[in-house]
Amino acid sequence: MTRIEALEAIVAAFPDDPTVVTLGVTARELAAVARRPNHLYILDSMGLPPAIGLGLSVSLESSRFGKIITLEGDGGLLMGMSALATVGLLQPRKYLLIVLDNGVYAATGGQKTAASAVDFCAVARGCGMIATDVEDISALKSELERCKIIHNPILLRVRISPQNAKVPYLLEDPVILGEAFRKYLAT
Amino acid sequence: MSSAQERSAAVVDGLEAIGLDYILHLPSSTLSAVLRHFDEKANGEKPRAFPVTREEEAVGIASGIALAGQKAALVIQDNGLGNLLTALNTFPQAYHLPLFMVVSRRGGLGEYNSMIHLFCERVDAIAEAAGLRTFVLNGRVPLDLWSSTVTKGFEHSQITRRPIAVFVDLMGGQP
Numbered sequence: 001m002t003r004i005e006a007l008e009a010i011v012a013a014f015p016d017d018p019t020v021v022t023l024g025v026t027a028r029e030l031a032a033v034a035r036r037p038n039h040l041y042i043l044d045s046m047g048l049p050p051a052i053g054l055g056l057s058v059s060l061e062s063s064r065f066g067k068i069i070t071l072e073g074d075g076g077l078l079m080g081m082s083a084l085a086t087v088g089l090l091q092p093r094k095y096l097l098i099v100l101d102n103g104v105y106a107a108t109g110g111q112k113t114a115a116s117a118v119d120f121c122a123v124a125r126g127c128g129m130i131a132t133d134v135e136d137i138s139a140l141k142s143e144l145e146r147c148k149i150i151h152n153p154i155l156l157r158v159r160i161s162p163q164n165a166k167v168p169y170l171l172e173d174p175v176i177l178g179e180a181f182r183k184y185l186a187t
Numbered sequence: 188m189s190s191a192q193e194r195s196a197a198v199v200d201g202l203e204a205i206g207l208d209y210i211l212h213l214p215s216s217t218l219s220a221v222l223r224h225f226d227e228k229a230n231g232e233k234p235r236a237f238p239v240t241r242e243e244e245a246v247g248i249a250s251g252i253a254l255a256g257q258k259a260a261l262v263i264q265d266n267g268l269g270n271l272l273t274a275l276n277t278f279p280q281a282y283h284l285p286l287f288m289v290v291s292r293r294g295g296l297g298e299y300n301s302m303i304h305l306f307c308e309r310v311d312a313i314a315e316a317a318g319l320r321t322f323v324l325n326g327r328v329p330l331d332l333w334s335s336t337v338t339k340g341f342e343h344s345q346i347t348r349r350p351i352a353v354f355v356d357l358m359g360g361q362p
Contacts, residue, residue, distance in 0.1 A: 020251075040254070044277035048247040052278070055251020055259070058209070063255075082240035086248070090237060178282035182254050 001137045003100055004165045006158055007033045009137060010071070010098060013144035018060065018185060019069040020053045022046075022076045024107030025164045026100060030071070032167040037184040041170060041177050047079030050097055054083060057092035057153075060185070066148060067096045074101040074115035081123065087153050088128030095153035097124075102162040110162060124155035131155040189330040194357050195220035197330060198289060201337025207234035208257040211245045214238075215264040217291045217357045222262065234260075242267045243274035249286050250279045260341065261288035265310045265354070266303055272317050279350050280318065286350040287341045292325070297358055310354075320349065325356040 003026065010019075011034045020040045021027045027041045042049050053070030060068055072080075077099050087095060099120055104110045121131035130152045134140045140158055147154055189197075198221050202210070210225050212218070225236035239245045245261045252259040268290065279286040293300070294307030314321050322340050324333050337353055344351035 042278070044281070045247070045274055048243065048274050048278060051244045051247025052251040052254075055248035055253075056255050057251075058248075059252045059255030059257040080244065080247070083244050083247070086237070086239050086244065174281045175283045178254070178284060182256075185255055 001140065001158070001160050002163060002165070003102070003160050004029050004033060005137050006100055006140060006160055007071075009140050009144060010069070011036075013141070013148075014067055014069055017065045017067045017069055018056055018181070019071065020049045020056065021071045022049045022073055024073070025167075026071055026073060026106075028167045028170050029165050031170050032165065037180050040181040041172075043170065043172075043174055043177070047076055049076060050080050050083040050087070053097065054087055054090065054092065054095060057095040058090055061092060061094065063185075065094065068092070068094045070095075070097045072097060072099050073106070074099060074103060074120070075105045075113040077120065078114055078118070084124055084127040084129065084155075091128065092153055093151045096147055097129075097153075097155045099155065099157045100160050101157055102160045104162050106162065106164055120157040121155065129153045129155050131157070134158045188326050188359065191217075191357050191359065192220065193330055194324075194333060194355070197333035198337055198355055198357070199224045201334040202234075202260060202262075202289065204334065204338045205258060205260070205341045207260055207341075209249075209252055209259040210234045210236040210262055211239050211249055211259060212236060212262040213242060213245070213264065213267055215262075215291050217293065218262055218264065221289075225262075234258075242271035246271050246274040246279065246286065250282075250284050253279070253284050253286060258341075259287070261286070263288060264291045265293055266306050268310055268313060269306065272313070275319065275350055276317060283348040285344040285348050287344040288350070288352045289337060289340075290352045290354050292354050292356045293358070295356075314352065319352055320347070321352045321354050323354045323356075325354075326359050
């Protein structure tokens with residue numbers, strides 16, 4: 001499964017729910033798949049998206065949204081993994097963290113991450129989350145549907161291939177990106 | 188000069204007056220009276236206080252809370268300020284999001300910890316270099332201004348849409 005295929009399936013499953021998107025190729029490819037006001041593109045801040053998604057999730061617990069989604073990479077999660085402990089503590093019912101695991105830092109030349117040595121689902125379960133490993137696109141689509149009826153914090157670890165799509169850089173003003181997302185949440 | 192107990196009570200009053208939804212905190216002996224006040228609140232009573240694992244995580248969570256239109260404050264100690272600098276400058280600073288923190292100062296005269304000086308003595312310069320707007324409450328500030336300064340610090344973060352820190356010297360060691 002390529003990253004683009006995974007992103008297309010995620011957008012199709014959750015077209016309107018708030019989605020925090022990690023930096024680098026993931027943000028660029030998602031922008032190429034679909035530009036939506038419910039997408040918050042994190043242009044830097046590696047490791048921070050799981051925490052940002054957590055803040056949104058606790059605040060939007062009673063909102064109209066079904067899930068608060070965070071798209072993170074394996075390298076990004078390794079950098080911000082301690083946030084999973086706080087997820088476990090707060091138990092936000094709508095928190096869905098999707099880890100697109102290609103085993104490398106895709107935006108910086110494909111250096112290996114430590115993900116091959118880490119069982120992300122075991123870590124998430126140890127922090128009180130529901131967690132599932134997903135290996136192919138068919139399983140991803142069915143897991144995304146299953147997530148909709150689970151009212152606990154969830155981590156999906158999605159194995160993707162390491163290649164990147166040829167898409168433009170995302171070089172937009174972060175103030176405008178953030179304000180568009182804030183307005184979407186407020187309406 | 189006011190006591191540590193009186194200064195802590197004033198910080199509590201200032202935070203309560205904001206009408207916060209959440210308080211995110213890290214461990215601090217100097218802030219223990221402040222943290223105890225919020226941690227002992229009944230389930231469902233605002234603000235909801237909870238511990239976070241690192242300062243940059245707190246920046247991420249509080250920024251998400253701000254994007255969703257709710258109010259949060261970080262209550263942390265200054266020797267952890269270095270942990271949050273990149274997160275602060277690449278997310279709430281860059282995206283123009285309000286973020287408010289009460290930061291306990293350590294080091295200086297009266298400090299009992301022999302190790303804490305090295306970082307804490309540089310915190311003012313680090314905050315300045317990071318573009319973090321700060322307001323200072325220390326022994327030179329009359330006690331009757333402490334509470335309102337905390338509350339106004341939060342309002343300033345909302346008005347200016349940027350991170351604001353109120354540095355509080357609860358030990359009385361900072362001149």
